[in-house]
Structure formats: structure tokens, C-alpha cells
Amino acid sequence: MTPVTIIIFGASGDLTQRKLIPSLFHLFIKRKTPRELFVVGFGATPYDDERFRTHLREALNQFAAYPFTEEEWALFAARLRYLQGRYTDLADFKRLGEMLRALEGEKGNRLYYLAIPPSLFSSVVDLLGLTNQLVEDGGWRRVIIEKPFGTDLQSARLLNQQLHRTLKESQIYRIDHYLGKETVQNILFLRFANTIFEPLWNRNYIASVQITVAETVGVEHRGRYYDGVGVLRDMFQNHLLQLLTLVAMEPPASFNAEALRNEKIKVLSAIPTMSEEEIVRYTVRAQYRGYRQEKDVAPDSNTPTYAALRLFVNNWRWQGVPFYLRSGKRLAQKQTRIVIRFKEPPLSMFPLPPGKRMNPNLLVLSIQPDEGIHLRFEVKAPDTLAETRSVNMEFDYARAFGPSAVPEAYERLLLDAIQGDASLFTRADESEMAWSLLEPILHTWEQKEKPALAFYEPGSEGPVEAERLLEQDGEVWL
Ligand SMILES: NC(=O)c1ccc[n+]([C@@H]2O[C@H](COP(=O)([O-])OP(=O)(O)OC[C@H]3O[C@@H](n4cnc5c(N)ncnc54)[C@H](OP(=O)(O)O)[C@@H]3O)[C@@H](O)[C@H]2O)c1
CATH class of the missing domain: 3.40.50.720 (NAD(P)-binding Rossmann-like Domain)
Incomplete structure (x- = not known):
């Protein structure tokens, strides 16, 4: 070395x-x-x-x-x-x-x-x-x-221009520590080191994708920073959109930085910009009660500490499949997970009680705190004629590899930077594209104050408006 x-x-x-x-x-x-x-x-x-x-x-x-x-x-x-x-x-x-x-x-x-x-x-x-x-x-x-790399598209562009005055793009490593987590990298391994998932990984079999990044903590000592930023800039521009790209990307031809980042860019560019009407209907912005009394937060602050969005990825693989993204502070539990909901069988040959539908298969990629993968499927309940029951097949990182096997995300990323592997770092165009996706939402929220800011109780599951967002599509948060 x-x-x-x-x-x-x-x-x-x-x-x-x-x-x-x-x-x-x-x-x-x-x-x-x-x-x-x-x-x-x-x-x-x-x-x-x-x-x-x-x-x-x-x-x-x-x-x-x-x-x-x-x-x-x-x-x-x-x-x-x-x-x-x-x-x-x-x-x-x-x-x-x-x-x-x-x-x-x-x-x-x-x-x-x-x-x-x-x-x-x-x-x-x-x-x-x-x-x-x-x-x-x-x-x-x-x-x-x-991070944060800019606070909007304009500032991110300016920062890129400033960096490029002195540095080649290949010398710049924009860090998002989420990508250093083993379970986040494992999304790629699950998809591309196995053959059984990929044939199902499309609009023919997947009904929806939910991505949740929930925190129990509030703004803590970061009130001054956070109040000027809010949840969309703090969590969506980087972590949530990065998770979405890993779920939705096409298989890259090789496991190298440029190939991976090219595929991520294709996903971001396939997400249509939302109109104002869609933003009002398919986004939720909310604040936990008591936020305005936090240290260094303005007493009349409208900064959202919670957001939920519905996005689409308009390509052959994903056309029509909603991606629901949500993240917030002071929620009931700390949890980052991706839930892939598969379509229900087209016809049930098993008799179901009136009004009951067959539970869909779920594939849950759990990023934190319980790092693992869970597959939910239906089995016959014992000693019944034709009753089904949902069961889970579980993979737990710590149980499989030992409790200390999962290294700190920064270890992976520092080592990659030392070794010159930029796969898990964000390229200039990726960062700008993520900002350009959020720009209309930020504009409608901040300039037009639409949709109205909702509120939620600390320690709850989030605002009721987020439930309604999914109800419009006949879905629930899983
Ligand atoms: N902390 C985290 O967990 C975390 C997570 C994600 C991203 N980040 C990012 O990582 C960077 C560092 O975060 P941090 O939490 O370590 O920050 P920090 O503790 O607030 O600041 C790091 C150091 O920068 C100097 N500094 C702070 N404010 C300054 C100012 N206004 N003018 C000049 N120097 C100043 C101080 O060093 P001296 O006075 O000794 O020069 C300070 O010890 C930030 O960009 C932050 O957004 C941090």
C-alpha cells in the first residue's frame, strides 16, 4: 500500500x-x-x-x-x-x-x-x-x-463551478454517508448477484415501492442550521433519492464508479417534474409540535420536519409504479427501510372471507437499525381447509455475520476514497439533477405556501395527511 x-x-x-x-x-x-x-x-x-x-x-x-x-x-x-x-x-x-x-x-x-x-x-x-x-x-x-452540497440547484451549480476551477471531477468525492452502509450497498448485491429477483423487478410484478427514513430525534443542537434547511434538503436531496436510484436503476455493465453513476443519473432523469397541482395533491409537508420552541428555531418557523412524496420513474421498467418517499424527525421509531410491494395474484382459487383480499408479497430491505432483508409470503394455515397466513423469511446481517461485522459507513467511504473508488460518492451531475427534481417542490412549498403545513405529535407515526396521500391510491404505509 x-x-x-x-x-x-x-x-x-x-x-x-x-x-x-x-x-x-x-x-x-x-x-x-x-x-x-x-x-x-x-x-x-x-x-x-x-x-x-x-x-x-x-x-x-x-x-x-x-x-x-x-x-x-x-x-x-x-x-x-x-x-x-x-x-x-x-x-x-x-x-x-x-x-x-x-x-x-x-x-x-x-x-x-x-x-x-x-x-x-x-x-x-x-x-x-x-x-x-x-x-x-x-x-x-x-x-x-x-454534505450539504448546496441548498438549491443554483448554489449546487455554483459550488460545482467553484470546485472545477481547481479540481478535476475525478478528484472530487462528494460524500453521502448513507451510501457507505453495508445494507445500502447490499441493494445492488441483492438485485444483481442473484437471478431470482431481477425478472420480477419491474412494473409487471411490483405494485409500489415505499422508502422510509424515520428518526426519533428532533433537531437537537442543530436548530440554527436545520431551520434554514428543512427535511427536503436535509434528507431527500441525498439519502432518499439515492436509495430510490439504487432500487430503480438498470443493471450497470460493470461494478465501477462511472457505470453505476451513469445508471443512477438515468433514473433521476426519468422522474418527471411535478406540476403545482400535483405538488399540492401528492406531497405532504409537516412539522412536529414543539419544533418552534426548540433552541435556535424561529418561533413562527414554517420549516418542515417531515415530508412525504409520491414520485414516478417514467421508463419501461417502472411506468405507473408509484414510489412513496417519507422522512421525518421525532417519529415513533428510528427506522430506514424500503418496502417493495408485489402485485396480488390475478385470481384467488382459495376461498377468502367476504371483503378480504390476499395479502401481497412484500420484500423489505431494512437499512437500520435492524439490518437485514425480510420476505413476506403466504402459507396455508395448519389445520384449516384453505386459510392463508402471512409469514416472513428473514435474513439478519448481525446474525449471519456476527454483531461487529457491519462496519461504520465512514470506514467504507474513507477506504474507498483512499483507494480511488468513487462508486459510492455523488457525481456533479447527479447532485444537480437531484436538486432540479426538488426545486419545484421547494418553490411551491416556500413561495406559494402550498400545500398547507401540517402538524404531528412527537413520538407519533407522522401526520394524518401522509396517510391520506396513500389512501388516494388505495394504499397504506407498510
Ligand atoms: N456532525 C455530523 O454528524 C455530520 C453529519 C453529516 C454531515 N456533516 C457535515 O460535516 C461538516 C462538519 O460537521 P461538524 O458537525 O463537525 O461541524 P462543526 O463541529 O460545527 O464544525 C467543524 C469545525 O469547523 C470550524 N467551524 C465551525 N463553524 C465555523 C465558522 N462559522 N467559521 C469558521 N470555522 C468554523 C470549527 O473548527 P475550528 O474553530 O477549530 O477551526 C469546528 O470545530 C459540515 O459540513 C456538516 O454539514 C456533519
């Missing part, structure tokens, strides 16, 4: 201590990173190397999800450095460049991680460019950009 230096901007922050350092340390002790690894923290916080190490050691005590020895920590700690500097100061970036050259010798591979507020992304990349840190003369240079 070739040596690599990872430079983290925002190294004093929450993401670094909760996710990045625990993931890097775990990769290091599993020997998945090169032994010649350096992790350089950069930020305004006045740490030196020792205080940075102490800060990260405390973070590991709190956030490492695995046991480690003092010897392992000492080996890792020796790879950690810190440089105090400002994100807008050319002189500080020159010092960073000098420090990295001194650490690496002549040629080094560098992964820059922008774990800072998005308003600083372009300035940091510009200064890296101005100080010649992004030139690939011998070693590679890659930059991971955190």
Missing part, C-alpha cells in the same frame, strides 16, 4: 471526533490503511500535536465502537499532527503545504477532508489550489466534500 496523508479541515469538530477519527483508527488497527499514514488536523482551535492527540483520545473513549489496546493507540497517535490555521488565510495554507512536504518527502498521496461548514468549502479548495497542493505531480490528490 502506498503512503497516504489525510488532512482534515475542521479537525476540532463534531464529525471528526464522532466519525472520522474512530473510523480511521479502526481501519488503521485492522491494517486496512497503509502503515505510512499521517492524519493532519487543521483548524483555528489552538491545539498543538499533543493537545490534538489528547482530544482525539477522549473522543475514542467515547465513540470507538470496538476495544483497542494502549499499544494500538500509541502507534496511531504517532501518526497524528495538528496545524493551527485559518480557512481563509493564504499564509496558513502555505505553512500547511510546507508541513506536508516535510512529512511526506518529495511525493505523497493526499486526501483532504472538508469537515467544515459548507460556506467554507470553496475558499479552502481555492487556497489549496493557490498553494499548489492539488497538483498531481507524482502522488494523487483527492478532496472529500461533506
Whole structure:
């Protein structure tokens, strides 16, 4: 493995201590990173190397999800450095460049991680460019950009233009940590490493698809950020649309970044833009009661904390199959799942009680917290003439592979970026296309204030309006 230096901007922050350092340390002790690894923290916080190490050691005590020895920590700690500097100061970036050259010798591979507020992304990349840190003369240079990537189509386009002034698209890794989850990647394996699902994976057999990302937490300490953003920007532009593309995409010709991302783009471009009338009828925006009293939230805020949408993918495979997407905060349970509802048998030869229909088959891809796959089908109830009963065939990741087999999403993504595999990162056109899909909805919600903002009780299943959205199609949330 070739040596690599990872430079983290925002190294004093929450993401670094909760996710990045625990993931890097775990990769290091599993020997998945090169032994010649350096992790350089950069930020305004006045740490030196020792205080940075102490800060990260405390973070590991709190956030490492695995046991480690003092010897392992000492080996890792020796790879950690810190440089105090400002994100807008050319002189500080020159010092960073000098420090990295001194650490690496002549040629080094560098992964820059922008774990800072998005308003600083372009300035940091510009200064890296101005100080010649992004030139690939011998070693590679890659930059991971955190989310959110823009707040609408215009700002995402502008950010892409700013990044492309200095970086080639192949050097940019836009991260969506959802794609680092094993169960999300498993959607592709389920579909394309087996032959039994794919023949059924279309409008002839599938009646509808539901994608739910439910959280129990509220805005917590992120009130100021969240109140200007809302659920559509925070969850749909990235996580939910990414899950949709993985369910709906055609089989790529190969398992490489460009082939996968080309197929995802085709799905997004097949989703028709909704008219204002459709937005009023087929979208729900809602807020949990008590949101306006949260810290740093405006007392008259109309920011939605819950949304539900009905979308279609207009291609041969999916024409007419509704995709129902919903996500919200302060809901009854934390759960991310995709439910594929198959069509009912065209004719039942079994006598059913009056008004009862045969239960449809369901394939449930459970992303979190219970990571697995469940297939619901009908069997004959014992000791009856012809009664059917629904049963589940279950696959549970932890039971099959052991409780610690599923790594933290950031581990996968950091390793992929080190190895130059961008499959699980979002390409510029993908990010812009996702924004252009949501743009009319955001406009109708925010400018025209339609449909009316609904409210729901914290700890509930969400607003009643979301139930009605499906009732129009004779469906229920599953
Ligand atoms: N935390 C998460 O779980 C999470 C999840 C998804 C995405 N993200 C994204 O990851 C990035 C970092 O998130 P984070 O939660 O770690 O952020 P954070 O803790 O608020 O900030 C990271 C660091 O950036 C510097 N900073 C913060 N605000 C600044 C400002 N206004 N001006 C200049 N410097 C500032 C601070 O470092 P210094 O003062 O030392 O320079 C701070 O420690 C953000 O883009 C965020 O949207 C985070």
C-alpha cells in the first residue's frame, strides 16, 4: 500500500471526533490503511500535536465502537499532527503545504477532508489550489466534500463551478454517508448477484415501492442550521433519492464508479417534474409540535420536519409504479427501510372471507437499525381447509455475520476514497439533477405556501395527511 496523508479541515469538530477519527483508527488497527499514514488536523482551535492527540483520545473513549489496546493507540497517535490555521488565510495554507512536504518527502498521496461548514468549502479548495497542493505531480490528490452540497440547484451549480476551477471531477468525492452502509450497498448485491429477483423487478410484478427514513430525534443542537434547511434538503436531496436510484436503476455493465453513476443519473432523469397541482395533491409537508420552541428555531418557523412524496420513474421498467418517499424527525421509531410491494395474484382459487383480499408479497430491505432483508409470503394455515397466513423469511446481517461485522459507513467511504473508488460518492451531475427534481417542490412549498403545513405529535407515526396521500391510491404505509 502506498503512503497516504489525510488532512482534515475542521479537525476540532463534531464529525471528526464522532466519525472520522474512530473510523480511521479502526481501519488503521485492522491494517486496512497503509502503515505510512499521517492524519493532519487543521483548524483555528489552538491545539498543538499533543493537545490534538489528547482530544482525539477522549473522543475514542467515547465513540470507538470496538476495544483497542494502549499499544494500538500509541502507534496511531504517532501518526497524528495538528496545524493551527485559518480557512481563509493564504499564509496558513502555505505553512500547511510546507508541513506536508516535510512529512511526506518529495511525493505523497493526499486526501483532504472538508469537515467544515459548507460556506467554507470553496475558499479552502481555492487556497489549496493557490498553494499548489492539488497538483498531481507524482502522488494523487483527492478532496472529500461533506454534505450539504448546496441548498438549491443554483448554489449546487455554483459550488460545482467553484470546485472545477481547481479540481478535476475525478478528484472530487462528494460524500453521502448513507451510501457507505453495508445494507445500502447490499441493494445492488441483492438485485444483481442473484437471478431470482431481477425478472420480477419491474412494473409487471411490483405494485409500489415505499422508502422510509424515520428518526426519533428532533433537531437537537442543530436548530440554527436545520431551520434554514428543512427535511427536503436535509434528507431527500441525498439519502432518499439515492436509495430510490439504487432500487430503480438498470443493471450497470460493470461494478465501477462511472457505470453505476451513469445508471443512477438515468433514473433521476426519468422522474418527471411535478406540476403545482400535483405538488399540492401528492406531497405532504409537516412539522412536529414543539419544533418552534426548540433552541435556535424561529418561533413562527414554517420549516418542515417531515415530508412525504409520491414520485414516478417514467421508463419501461417502472411506468405507473408509484414510489412513496417519507422522512421525518421525532417519529415513533428510528427506522430506514424500503418496502417493495408485489402485485396480488390475478385470481384467488382459495376461498377468502367476504371483503378480504390476499395479502401481497412484500420484500423489505431494512437499512437500520435492524439490518437485514425480510420476505413476506403466504402459507396455508395448519389445520384449516384453505386459510392463508402471512409469514416472513428473514435474513439478519448481525446474525449471519456476527454483531461487529457491519462496519461504520465512514470506514467504507474513507477506504474507498483512499483507494480511488468513487462508486459510492455523488457525481456533479447527479447532485444537480437531484436538486432540479426538488426545486419545484421547494418553490411551491416556500413561495406559494402550498400545500398547507401540517402538524404531528412527537413520538407519533407522522401526520394524518401522509396517510391520506396513500389512501388516494388505495394504499397504506407498510
Ligand atoms: N456532525 C455530523 O454528524 C455530520 C453529519 C453529516 C454531515 N456533516 C457535515 O460535516 C461538516 C462538519 O460537521 P461538524 O458537525 O463537525 O461541524 P462543526 O463541529 O460545527 O464544525 C467543524 C469545525 O469547523 C470550524 N467551524 C465551525 N463553524 C465555523 C465558522 N462559522 N467559521 C469558521 N470555522 C468554523 C470549527 O473548527 P475550528 O474553530 O477549530 O477551526 C469546528 O470545530 C459540515 O459540513 C456538516 O454539514 C456533519
